[in-house]
Amino acid sequence: MSTVVPDGTAHTGLETLYREHSGWLHGWLRQRLNNSADAADLAQDTFIRVLLARTAGTLKEPRHYLATIARGLTIDLYRRRSLESAYLEALAQQPERYAPSAETHAAILDTLMAIDRMLDGLGPRTRAVFLAVQLDGLSYEKTGERLGVSVSTVRKHLARALMHCLLVEDA
Template structure:
């Protein structure tokens, strides 16, 4: 019974947070994005994140928290659009007869976004080593030459990257 009361209180807290701050957040996002539709979408996504995190009742500075969550969503939006633009530019260079269907394009883009999120948690040098070995197919020796480090350092960076990938996969 206490769970139902807790859920009701949590929903009431979220409803109050939404009512009191949704308009402000949408305006704040519209100023930064210059796009009402994107601002409305990201405002909704922000409140979905708050709902999933179950933090609506414990916020001491709700606007600061909402702005922080929304900033992360804006960064994700720009990153996704940049990656999509790069992918579409690469596709434009291929002959049309090799162009994937819209469904396959969407699947590839989703995969690219997942890989981007995965690599985002790596340091710059570790990411560079990982991509050289995994994507470019370079040997450890060639990678060491390209990056300007020892083969031992390449092994350490690659091990770090692979451990990072495994930990994220488990999560």
């Protein structure tokens, strides 16, 4: 695992940004989340994103930039919790002997999050086509009938979805 070490200029910019805005960001997140621990975690994650993006010294509107990153991280937090809750609910319906190990449980949650990230960037029709073909196992013709589109439209949307998934996975 490599470690990113910012140059002196970037480090100074990040230090100034952190000093001037970390308290505000933590308060802004705490107000929205009603949870100080989650707010502190997301505030730190926000500054880590800034560090990795190396944009600290070039920001014209730092609070807007920080809030935008923090909003995305908040959405990710709620999405992860929602997926985890749905998974645990489904798991509770299964006999105990089928319960996965802690490692398998973590791997399944990570996979669900990756799938969710992939699907999140798709438009509604493209997502519907992708899920109909890949999840429901429908043919292109049946998918077209279900969604009221032509087979060539199904192919186009499926190709777009698969390309998007490859790009997300590659990133």
